[in-house]
Amino acid sequence: MFMKLHMTQLDQLSQIAHNLLAEGRGQSVWLFEGDMGAGKTTLIKELCRALGVISIVQSPTFSIVNEYTTHEGHSVYHFDCYRLRNEAEALDIGIEEYFDSGNYCFIEWPERIQSLWPATYYKVYLSVDLEGHRTVDAKLID
Numbered sequence: 628m629f630m631k632l633h634m635t636q637l638d639q640l641s642q643i644a645h646n647l648l649a650e651g652r653g654q655s656v657w658l659f660e661g662d663m664g665a666g667k668t669t670l671i672k673e674l675c676r677a678l679g680v681i682s683i684v685q686s687p688t689f690s691i692v693n694e695y696t697t698h699e700g701h702s703v704y705h706f707d708c709y710r711l712r713n714e715a716e717a718l719d720i721g722i723e724e725y726f727d728s729g730n731y732c733f734i735e736w737p738e739r740i741q742s743l744w745p746a747t748y749y750k751v752y753l754s755v756d757l758e759g760h761r762t763v764d765a766k767l768i769d
Contacts, residue, residue, distance in 0.1 A: 631764050644673040647765055651749040654767060656726055658737035658744065661753035666761055668707075670753065671733045675703055678731065686735070691720055703731045708739040717743055 651657065659667040672684045675695055680703055682695040687707045695703045704725050711717055717740045725732050726745050737744065747769040754762045 631762065633760065633762055640670065640673045641677070643763055644670065644677045647751065647763070648674065648677055650765060651767065654747065654749040655729055656732045656745050656748040657734065658748050658750045659733060659735050659753065660737065660750070662755070665753040665755050667735045667753055670751070670763070671705055671735070674731075674733065675705070678703060691716075692722075692725070701730060702728070704728075704733070706732065706734040707736060708734060709736040711736075711739050714740050714743055 659671065661667055668686045675682075675684045678701075679698040680695040681698055682693075684695055684705065685693065687693040687705055688710065691706060691708070691711065693705045695705065697703065706722070706725075708717065722740065722743060726743075734740075747767070750766050750768050752764045754764075756762075
């Protein structure tokens with residue numbers, strides 16, 4: 628499965644989130660890559676809204692992981708691995724248990740923990756051109 632979506636305005640974000648959730652259905656671990664400011668956190672906020680998250684969604688830059696709750700009582704985990712010094716820190720917070728939970732795990736800066744990635748995941752790459760138009764490439768990796 629491969630999906631390429633283009634966005635010229637932020638009001639398209641909701642539809643992109645719904646398309647991604649439909650395409651990535653059944654996959655709990657999602658890796659978000661892209662340059663600083665590409666919109667990873669913004670897209671994750673919209674995905675959480677589409678999933679019915681009732682918590683405030685914000686970047687877990689300093690806490691490394693935030694847990695959000697949906698209307699149905701399900702957990703959604705949001706990781707920001709940017710500040711991790713090494714993969715041992717991710718293991719210390721129990722990242723493998725989060726991955727094994729079956730709940731959505733949205734991970735920003737996953738390249739910092741590459742050897743810990745599960746065998747199957749949904750990879751989302753965001754890019755921005757010089758005019759500010761965004762492209763979202765998504766692919767199931769198994």
